[in-house]
Amino acid sequence: MINPLKSIVARIKRRRFNRANSEIIGIKAKKLTYLSTDSLLEMKATVAAIEREKIAGMFIEAGCALGGSAILIGMTKNRDRRFGVYDVFGMIPEPSEKDGVDVHERYKVIREGKSTGIGGDEYYGYQEDLLEKVRNNFLDFGLDPEAHNIEFVKGLFQDTLKIQGNVAFAHIDCDWYESVTVCLEQIVPRLSVGGKLIIDDYNDWSGCKSAIDDYFKEMTGNYKFTHRSKLQIERIK
Numbered sequence: 001m002i003n004p005l006k007s008i009v010a011r012i013k014r015r016r017f018n019r020a021n022s023e024i025i026g027i028k029a030k031k032l033t034y035l036s037t038d039s040l041l042e043m044k045a046t047v048a049a050i051e052r053e054k055i056a057g058m059f060i061e062a063g064c065a066l067g068g069s070a071i072l073i074g075m076t077k078n079r080d081r082r083f084g085v086y087d088v089f090g091m092i093p094e095p096s097e098k099d100g101v102d103v104h105e106r107y108k109v110i111r112e113g114k115s116t117g118i119g120g121d122e123y124y125g126y127q128e129d130l131l132e133k134v135r136n137n138f139l140d141f142g143l144d145p146e147a148h149n150i151e152f153v154k155g156l157f158q159d160t161l162k163i164q165g166n167v168a169f170a171h172i173d174c175d176w177y178e179s180v181t182v183c184l185e186q187i188v189p190r191l192s193v194g195g196k197l198i199i200d201d202y203n204d205w206s207g208c209k210s211a212i213d214d215y216f217k218e219m220t221g222n223y224k225f226t227h228r229s230k231l232q233i234e235r236i237k
């Protein structure tokens with residue numbers, strides 16, 4: 001027998017949750033992100049805490065695709081916080097010999113034009129004018145990039161990721177070994193104490209895992225690693 005009181009309470013809770021997280025529900029409904037709802041909730045809480053704690057430095061997303069997770073960061077951060085969104089805004093670059101078989105098999109599917117996108121949509125890497133589409137996706141969520149101090153930086157991280165000043169938060173979501181390594185080399189030395197990285201693909205792609213393990217092999221003392229739905233790395237001293 002269904003308990004009517006229990007189901008009313010559940011409905012009220014669901015409604016409250018939906019109201020408090022309407023941007024996440026909208027991002028998922030529009031199929032703008034590969035992240036799960038749990039991962040998006042964690043990211044939102046992390047970004048909000050960094051703002052509350054007033055950790056100094058810019059925000060970064062390396063790997064934006066259609067813009068879903070970047071829109072969430074943009075909507076959660078303080079309006080004047082600088083936010084750089086880095087991507088090729090086109091086809092993902094080739095992996096290297098440092099990536100495992102899983103990555104090379106995935107890349108073969110993409111290169112041969114056989115990848116499908118989120119929820120059966122066209123794969124983002126095959127779309128024309130991706131940067132323009134991403135900009136429009138931001139506008140659809142009320143985020144005028146100029147007014148919200150958001151800058152899109154198009155190109156390979158190897159060429160574009162030249163960070164000046166401190167970093168308070170970075171979402172590193174770029175799948176392959178070389179891409180993740182470039183991000184770590186540029187961002188980690190500039191990460192503020194109390195600043196955090198979210199590493200999207202540590203449990204998903206072999207190259208990302210190796211890049212993190214290699215980079216932090218001899219420098220774990222200053223960093224705290226927390227395995228949640230995604231790996232979070234905090235600079236603690």
Ligand SMILES: C[S@@+](CC[C@H](N)C(=O)[O-])C[C@H]1O[C@@H](n2cnc3c(N)ncnc32)[C@H](O)[C@@H]1O
Nearest residue numbers: 033034063065068069087088092156157174179
């Ligand atoms: C998994 S997608 C990002 C997903 C997105 N954050 C979301 O919310 O679904 C990875 C992105 O990283 C980009 N990328 C990977 N390596 C790169 C590199 N070396 N330089 C620039 N962009 C890169 C890809 O083109 C792709 O757009």
